[in-house]
Every structure is written in C-alpha cells, then in structure tokens.
Amino acid sequence: MSERILFLSHSHAFGPFRVGSHHYARTLAAQGADVVHLSTPISLAHRVTGRISREAAAVVPTSAHCDADGVTHLIPRTLAPAPYGRFRVARALKREGIDTTFDAVLIDQPLLWDASVPTLAPRLVYRPTDLYPSGVKNTLQRRIAASVDGIVATSSEVLHALGPVQAATLVIENGVDATRFAANDDDEPRPDICAYVGALDARFDDGRVDAWARSHPRVRFTIAGPGGAPATLRAPNIDVIGAMPYDELPQLLRSARVGLLPLSDDPVNAGRSPMKLYEYLAAGLAVVARETPVIRADEANGVFTYTGPDDADAALERALAHPSPNVPGVRCAAAESWDAKTHALREFVFGLPGH
Template identity: 65%
Template sequence: MRADPASVVGRRILFLAHSHAFGPFRVGSHHYARVLAGNGAEVVHLSTPISLAHRATGRVSRDAAADVPEGPQRDADGVTHLVPRTILPRPYGRFRVARELRRHGILPDFDAVLVDQPLLWDNSVRGMARRLVYRPTDLYPVGVKARRQRRIFEASDGVVATSAVVLHGLGAADIPALVLENGVDAARFAASEGAAQARPDVCVYVGALDGRFDWERVMAWARSYPHVRFAIAGPAAAAPGDLPANVELLGPVAYDALPAVLHDARVGLLPLSDDPLNAGRSPMKLYEYLAAGLAVVARATPVIASDVSAGLFTYTEPAQADAALGLALEHPSPNAAGVRRARTQSWEEKTRTLMAFLAELPAR
C-alpha cells in the first residue's frame, strides 16, 4: 500500500505562494495544500500581502480586498490561509514571514517550506524550514523577482519547476531538481454520466486577460467562424472595442461555477500571445478543459504539444490557427479521449511525486 503524501516528509508544511484562494482562480499551491491537508498534514498557505499602496493606486480594488479575510482562515479542506496586510508592497517595508506567522499564533517551524512567490523571500524563511524547496511557476528574467529568485535558489535544498523551460531559466543548478507540470482536479470537472450529448458550437476561454492573452487571435477566429459563440471569462477584461458580435465577455467566473461553464462548450481555447513568458507556462486550464470533455486549441509552446488523439490541436502561425480550430470543432464531443488523458494528471499523483522528491532531500 502506498504511503499517503503527507507522511513522507512530516506533518507541518508551509506554502509561500503568489496567489490567494479567495478569488476566481485556483493555482498549483492551492491544490497541493488541499491534497496534503486531506491526508492529515497541518498546512499553512501564506500568499502575497495586500498592501495599502496597492489599494491606494487601484491595483487591488476595494471590493477585491474586502473579499479577502484578515487573519488566518481555515477552509473546508483543513488548510489555513493567511493573506497579510502591509503598508508597502513586497519586497519593501518591514514585513517578515516568521514575524507574521507568530503574530497570528502560528509556530514558524515546518517540516517543509515551498516557495513559489519570490517576493515573499526574507532571511527568516530559511530558519523555519527543515527542507526548503523553490517551486518556480514562471520565468523571471530581470527585475526584483529575478534577484529574489536567485537568493531563494541559493538557499534551497531542491527546486521543483512547473516546466523544463522554467527550470532552464534558473541557470546551472547543483541541487536536486524536478520538473512537475500542473495537474487537474479531474473529478471536479467531469460531466455527469448522463451528459453524453454533443456540445453546442461554443468555444470558451477562462483565465487572465493580460498581455499573455491574444485578443487578435480570438477576433480572427470569431470572424472566420461566425456561427460559433466565443465565451471569454476573466476579471478586468481590457477588451478591444471592435469585438465581433459572436464574442461574449462573461467577466470573472467563480471556481465552483467553472465546471458548468465548461460543460456548455465544445472547445477550450488557449490563445497565447507572443509574450516570451508564455514559453514556460504550464497552464492548468489545459487539463481542466480536457477533464470537462472539451477539445482544446492552443498556441504551441515548448510545454504544449499537439495530441490529436486526445483532442488537443496546436498552431504556431496565424495561418494554422483557423484550421486547428476547425479540427477541434469536428472532434467527437464530449471528448472522451481527452478526459482519459486528464485523469493521468491528477493532483493526488502530482502530490505523491512532489513529496517523494522532498523525502530524498536531507533535513536540516
């Protein structure tokens, strides 16, 4: 019988993460924390502070800040979430992770600490961890995050990157390293057994609508396929003003409501822009789309490759994009082969792999 993930490295685990769990998005650290807590670990998930400066400049709206509880919040899975409040944004000001934990009655002594937000690094972190692992999820080629990342990397016992591109971006490593792409909560996104009828001609995108999203590609698809509805979900959409009539902006979609939105579509879209940071992304939506029974069209990257048998179609040039979408619309619906592929990427198995890697690291 296989050991549960939490028992591999101990019972107290801290995530220092870039995203909190009180908005529409779920990221890898949330899922790892959920699985570990479900297996009996005491898990604390501390994410990027909300600063007074961010609120004053509008980077964090009043409503968004109000939706985030102050102080420790234990969720239904048993994870303790903490989103600090500061005056200045990280890495500026006097904020220290160990001091913040103590302030809320949380002992800063952990069997493992996993960091994916470089801005949360300070000198107190190393002293809290028997095993310290850097878990980069993005490329940071320059700037303050790049400098902080280097400090974490030098202090860590191991590194777990979400793609080979992200790992390569760290440079030469003399510590143990692992590439572990993002997974999926396949059961959450699975359609009911009775929902076997073909889906309508709807293409959906759910996620951030920043510079890494290709609005021009979506508009070109909409003009080429006027009979298809394109549903675009995401917060703070700075959409072009000349969107075709068959493009619908849904706004932010709560995580709990996301499966229903996907089950009403036939194709999931990953229209990545030419932003170089997209090269290293391991988008969680890829497997969520597949788990929900959608075919997928994505811009090809070093991480995302075509798998026609599983209903995953990629393109590299604009001329290929229309043809890729046409193939996806013709793919059997619901996409049973894609569902099977998604099931091989469960967060439970990802967590076992992660914890087994940590178990091989020497404890300090």
C-alpha cells in the same frame, strides 16, 4: 501523515483562480498534513493605487483563516508591497499565533523570500511557476535557487531558465481536479461554443480570438476572466462574461465544445504549464492552443496547436470537428490528477537531506 508544511505562494485562494499551491495544500491537508498557505501581502499601496480593488480586498480574510479543507490561509496586510518595507514571513506567522516550526517550506513567490524563511524548516523547496527574465523577481529567484535544498519546476522550460543550480531538481507539470471537472461519457455532442477561462492580460492574445470569431460567425466564443473586455474583442459572436467563481467553472466548461489557450507573444508564455489545459480536457472539451515548448499537439486526445496566423484557423476547425464530448481527453486528464502530482511532490520533498 503528520508533517507541518508551509506554502509561500503568489496567489491567495479567495479570488476566481486556483493555482498549484492551492491544490497541493488541499490534497496534503486531506492526507493528514498540517498545512499553512501564506500568500503575497495586500499592501496599502496596492489598495490606494487601485491595483487591488476595494471589492477584491473585502473578500480576503484579514487574519488567519482555516478553510473547509483544513488549510490555514494567511494573507498579510502591509504598508509597502513585498519585498519592500519591514514584512518578514516569520513575524507575520507569529503575529497570528502560528507555530513557526515546519518540516518543509515550499515557495513559489520570489517576493516572499527574506532572511527568516531558511529558519522555518530543515527542507526548503523552490517551486518556480513562471519565467522572470529580469527585475526584482529575477534577483530574488537567483538568491532562492542558491539557498534551497530542492527545486520543483512546473515545466522543463522554467527549470532551464534558472541556469546551473546545485540543488536537486524535478519537473512536475500542473495537474487537474479531474473529479470536479469530469464530463460524462454519455453526454450529448456539445454545441459550437468555444470557451476561454483565465486572465485577460498581456499573456492573452485577444486579437487571435477576435480573428477566430470573425472567420467563424456561427460559433459562439465565451470569454471568462476578471477585468474589462479588451477593446479588440468586437465580433458580435463573442460574449465577455467577466470573472466567474471557481465553483461555477465546471458547468460553464461542460456547456462548450472547445477550450481556448490563445497565448500571446509574451515571452513568459514559453514556460507556462496552464492548468486550464487539463481542466478543459477533464470537462470533455477539445483544446486549441498556441504551440510552445511546453504545449504540443496531441490530436488523439483532442489537443490541437497552431504556430501563428497562417495555421490558427485550421487548428480551430480540427478542434471543432473532434468528437464531442472528448472522451479520450477526459481519460488523459484523469491521469494528471493532483493526487498523483502531490504524491510525487511529497516523495521528492521528504527525500531531501535538508540543511
């Protein structure tokens, strides 16, 4: 494979999280593609207001950086946040001496759309990962959907939210680096520890976790994510351990019995395809999750869902009672590897006629 591929992504790869574009970029580079991953600029406004801390900004390279996987990462620095100000993707690439001729561009960050993007490649693909019901991202998303050659959504709910589109479409849910997280079939049963790894923001139902902890005092709840502990997490059997480096997550998950996906009522949760679902399963955990149009119960593979306060405790109890480690879940996750997802993505992208 000798294609040149540009990802325009909402998240860089130098923090505690890995998102789909990071995994696609890594896998494509391993297959021989020349991959550039440009993510949302860090603006002076973000730094001055504290939206991005000095410590978080300090670990992000200030110029193009080729990682151990062969992916070139670029996180531009700007005065004003995108899409405001004078930032243009093509200009940022040229400033770093990066050739602006690509075979395909895949964009998942609407804020990175500008007039230079369609000039970079004959195939443009929008990869929506979230719901944007209003605001500037909604406006830009409509422009993108009307301009690209193809759309690859992370869930049918996210694709449906775009409304009628003329471009070719495909749904590829998020996958898992199964080898990294894999548990051993002969592991001993895990202790009664429930783990959550992810953002502690409006999408996270901290009240549900506190309620679970109070009704299950002999179970430990480990909460890992950046930012301070939500004030509602007061139960004594909850441990909020802060952000954890990505490389240390497998060890944390393999020490737990149940993985938590306590999604809040935030409307954006309806379309989410959480990578943590398959990471939990790959690590041998049973999973308890708020049911959504995307996340459904699969109790044979250790996925238990609830719809609200009335059935949340029962779902957790079934997850805790599921055989540990969750061997069927490990096998289920293995079928959702990023290698398989990347194959489907590449076949779709390079099957497009282009513009």
